[in-house]
Amino acid sequence: MKRYMLKKNFRGLKKGTQFFLIAESEFIGVKEYVLRTKDLTTRIAVNEKELQGHFILLK
Numbered sequence: 001m002k003r004y005m006l007k008k009n010f011r012g013l014k015k016g017t018q019f020f021l022i023a024e025s026e027f028i029g030v031k032e033y034v035l036r037t038k039d040l041t042t043r044i045a046v047n048e049k050e051l052q053g054h055f056i057l058l059k
Contacts (some may be wrong), residue, residue, distance in 0.1 A: 001020055001021065002020070002021040002056040002057060002058075002059070003018060003020055003021070003057075003059050004018070004020075004021060004035060004051075004055040004056060004057055004058060005017065005019070005026045005055065005056050005058055006019075006054060006055060006056075007053075007055065007056055008054060010050075010054045011044060013037075013042070013044075014053065017037060017038075017040040018036065018037070018058070019036060019037055019038065019055070019056075020035065020036050020037075020043075021033060021034075021035055021036065022034045022036050022043070028053040030047065030048075031047065031048040032045055032046070032047055032056055032059050033045070033046050033047075033048070033051050033057075034050075
């Protein structure tokens with residue numbers, strides 16, 4: 001399972017928060033990713049541009 005970390009504050013979440021990538025989907029060329037915090041309390045959906053701009057792949 002891929003893990004990501006926030007590079008900077010985003011949507012009320014603090015820099016350094018770790019996430020698991022739960023799901024990836026693509027509809028007519030638009031990719032969307034569902035991420036869940038490491039403690040599984042918060043879920044967010046982001047597009048490809050937001051994922052690349054705000055998150056770092058850990059492993």
